[in-house]
Amino acid sequence: MTTLDSSKEIQKNNSEVKETHEDFRMFGLITFLIADGMTFAGFFAAYLTYKAVNPLPDSAIYELELPIPTLNTILLLVSSATFHKAGKALLKDKNSDSQKWLFFTAFLGIIFLICQLFEYFHLPFGLTDNLFASTFYALTGFHGLHVTLGTLMILIIAWQSRINGGRLNSQNMFPLEAVELYWHFVDGIWVILFIILYLL
């Protein structure tokens, strides 16, 4: 987080009262992400309990194939790095560079979603087939929803960091930082999900 001292003296009711406070929007966002993380924690706990307590019949056991989810993991990790690049560029007021990196990040997010859908269409089980199938789709679907929202938000801030008329610059970094933190969060959740769902 950057520390900027933009506290201006402001006039209030014609009296000389200085009123500044710290920027705690990031603090609020982190609190929200903790709450969001607890939703995933609930899903993971349910999945692991099912795995331990309700074993599937042998006929329903299916080994998930790893190539697509591994590719997806790499895509998301790379997208985290590219997003970081976008932030660095914006900090130096290189808006067009920042915008390029943001579009690239959004592109990676879209590829991730396409791969995810491709995997869905090629899996031999549907949502209601058995307990594992239901939990699989609920977990990956809920995460996919987060990626979709994140991609949309990245496109919005990419638009906002355009050179002429955009409102993002090194003085106003918060929207980018907020979406960046959210995006890292979604990536982190995917890594946990990948380990629990595909590797365990």
Added chain:
Amino acid sequence: MTISIDPQKTNNESLQPKGWLRYFSFSLDHKVIGIQYLICGFLFYLIGGTLASAIRIELASPMSDFMPRDVYNQVLTLHGTIMIFLWIVPVVNGAFGNYLIPFYVGARDMAFPRLNAVAFWLIPPSGLMLVTSYFVEGAAQAGWTAYPPLSITTPQSGQIIWILSVLLLGGSSIFGGINFIATIIKLRRPGLKLMQLPMYCWAMLGTSLLVVLSTPVLAGTLILLSFDIIANTGFFNPVLGGNVVVYQHLFWFYSHPAVYIMVLPAFGLVSEILPVHARKPLFGYTTMVFSIMGIVVLGLVVWAHHMFTSGTPPWMRLFFTIATAFIAVPTGIKFFNWVATLWGGKISINSAMLFSCGFIINFVFGGITGVALAQVPFDIHVHDTYFVVAHFHYIVYGGTVFIIFSSIYHWFPKVTGKMLNEKLGILHFIITFIGFNLCFAPQHWLGLNGMPRRVAEYDPQFQFVNQISSLGALLMAISTIPFLINVFLSVRKGKNAGDNPWNALTPEWLTSSPPPVENWEGEAPLVEEPYGYGKEISVQK
């Protein structure tokens, strides 16, 4: 990064309606939002209370003659859901939290005023949705716990509306929690230390942590449950290979902390009210803070004591029994601190004080039966009987609702600038206290003798005791009348209160009544000793 407040941007109150009309607007003023929460919650309390009366009328006779059995199930489900999610949680957190926390931390508003308004305005539509679901295909029938497979097999539309509305209310609760945490941690007036905050701030900090950590789990669970109902998945449906106990674990992971979400703010409020009316400092401030945080930590790891009859393995029973018994320690510390605060004080016997003392008495009973219920052999005996009903009504009504009334008597002069009538207030207390104990104390006996809860019909041998209980419920219903008369008369013709009628030291009394839009004319006062009664203290301006 620091943000400078631009008065042109934040002070848009001038654009909003004045007078009573502002309570119907999308106001960003924390005081207006607090009162909106309170009045909205009270309207739902009247609806929930009507449903409770219907339940007690039905139970005055052993047969289901007042209403059909399925309607009885709908009524008890709506009663529980409305009272918890639309009356107690919004009022004891949202209403008093919004009104008081910015004063206590020396701020002009909450940290995120717009989020605050969003959190409130989620409540009326979801409440209306819940209440009107009765007219669709029948409301939800599975109780406020919505245990599957019952919630999957009963008519679906009512259950789905119930899930939607609880999800919205949970969202509102999370937004509120984020706001309170940010306000208390980040928006404190410079120079104000954490250990100088009034106790209600600590209670709300603990409550908000519980809200943020546990409510999302309920949201996830209800999403899975709605998949089971709509999409025919089998998460919680044993017929399709699912596991009902997983639902119970996830549900109680929220709903046990929910008990503390309902009662911790009441602990905070009573800690504000007692020192003022006993003219003594709050006894044991530091132990109070640590016991609140102790309750928060322990409150997250005791949920399975609701599930001792769900085939819980012995190690789990042992762990959750011990953990639950431990909660009695911080709770007991708080109880003794309140008694010690009263001890030797110059106590004024007014309505606020009476309701607070009523709270202490009722809460001890509820606490004792709570410790008893945590013991596996006893719990298995009284599980799902009226003993449980009596226990939790002693906590949430005898505890929290008594404190809500106490707080209304205490802060009414601050909000309106008028005093409430003391005679009507004491009458309100006497009828409520007698009615409440008459209604719920006999239910302990009913439960111990095996009367199951949530059933419209019962063994005729229980009829007499049930009629005593119904008489108590009638008194509780009547007790609302002097209260409503009191509020309406006092708002119009009450005697002027002045800025600080109780000579209190907490910051909200150091401004005019009712307070100006941004709380203070000048800078916020620095209150280092909010409970410094009987000491020489100075308030730095």
